[in-house]
Amino acid sequence: MSNTPINPHYRQIWQTVQLIPQGKVACYGQIADLAGLPGRARLVGKALGKVPDIGFKGQTVPWFRVINSQGKISFEQGSDNFEKQKQHLQDEQVVVIGTRIKLKDFQWQPDLSEILFALEF
DNA sequence: ACCTTGACGGTTC
């Protein structure tokens, strides 16, 4: 078995991203806050860039459900990654207009119990 | 130990 040491911050981030329900999206900063890393939105981006393809803790990490605070996909429009993310979102009924998603309609709003239940870092 | 890099965010114009 390869035992590549995994950065604990990345683990927390991946785990938090797994909580986003299908059909919803969350912002980098939002994930950072929920993961107990306030102010580290950029770290979330880095962590998502290193998501293991295999998955994490038995399930895949829905990296495509994370967008920026302006409601836009952060990849450059037209890039492969951009198209892939857009496709994934549309596949689960998230409406993407150009590069934009209406946070008002699709942003995940976790309730308290949901968070407490999952916070066993 | 220093420097650069980021899938960012808030503010302002």
Added chain:
DNA sequence: GGAACCGCCAAGG
């Protein structure tokens, strides 16, 4: 809405 600017801070080189 969008672009410029600055603040942020762990990771990796």
